[in-house]
Amino acid sequence: MTTFVLVGGAFTGGWLWDRVAARLRDAGAEACPVTLDGDPGAGLGTHARELTELVDRLDDPELVLVGHDYGIHPVLAAADRRPDRVVRVVYVAAGLPSDGDPALLLVRDETVRARLGHDTAPLPAPRGEEWARWGSLDGLTADDLALLDRRAAPQPAGTLTEPLRLGGAVDRVPAAAVMCTADGPGVDMVEMLVRTGPTHLRKLAGPGYAFFDLPAGHWPMLSHPAELAGLLVRAAAGEGRRLTPDDDQPAYEEVEFLLETREFPYERLGRLDVYPPDGEGRRPAVLLVHGGPVQADRSPTPRDTPFYRGYARHLAGLGVVGATVDHRLHALTDYARAADDLAEAVERLRAHPRTDPDRIALWIFSGGGLLATDWLAAPPPWLRCLALSYPVLATPPGWETVEARFRPVAALAGAGRLPVVLVRAGREHPAFAATVEEFLTAAGKHGADVEIVDVPEGRHGFEAFDRTDASRAAVTRAARAVVDRVTGAA
Known part of the structure; x- marks a missing residue:
């Protein structure tokens, strides 16, 4: 007999699962919906102990422990403590927290995140349309919202601010994830992130993890109870889509740059590395800005990978100063901190004795694309070019925790005639590609100066993963376009 232990998200209790529990029982399983301690002084540790005792x-x-939204945190803690008693963990509309992560990192409402930084009082439950701050309302009826309003309870602050503590035993427990595609990313995006994203996601490509797409919003137990119950039964049986690792493809940080470059001595100035070209005197400079989020303990850091070193050396070989920066975009909530790191690196680069401070270009990659916002909104006169490679230029599904300030599409209204070089991957993930198309539509509306370098068969991160003549030609063309603009030759 399979027993499903059902743990809901913030403000909810076991009542959230009534419709799903009834269908699980009809299917011959047992269901145990859980209401965790709502005392104002309760924290994540309280809920972890409570669930472990259960x-x-x-x-x-x-x-089978099922965690929805915040509920995945105590579920993972309990499974970590009792790995031999739990046959599977199932994520439902939930993030992928690691050891040390508080649930606050996944809270979408930035006003709530700011408040919990200094206020330990319980959070009052949302009402009506306020629930949209916590997730998509797609599929919910007026009666569903009325149920949430009627039954919801304040959420103890400590449940969201206390860090998750895992000892590693939970990694032995098989897991499945129900990806609610009206609320966040689907399985295809997870597969892309496994291939090109943070290294800790690579564990998802293996026999221990399975995935299901469900076209539902953030509360599928209300909007799609039958479908969700069916997926939980299938997950318990070990079904689901599994991601296949590309075993013959080396990790991104191990791949040599696809163009031949020669060594250039570089200087390390805090978070900034500077690669001056041959000769003397000041030269225009191009600062390469990595994407993310990137794990804080990632080794090597982006600027020490062959990828960014190769780009910087290639630019130095073209006669300009190449530069790289390690900014602190470690989570989707870190864009403001990363923007400050970038601004500091730009000032250090402009002050460097080999740099012409009036001729600077920024070349931003991947998830760093949102950092282009400030530079598009009010480009300084010394910024001669902004380059973007397979960028994220609006918030795709699942990125709702990014501050509303970081919206390059909206910032285009202030860009004027700032030259933009956009490198577009033809096989880009659809959710990312949609942000590029939104950007180009706005660029046309505002008369922005955009040169597009297309890589029709290229994937996100094509320099590392599609090492073809077409990829080499695209990098060569894009680099030349940036150099021409920063030097004033175009």
């Missing part, structure tokens, strides 16, 4: 009391041979 696991100890249940004598069913197959326990």
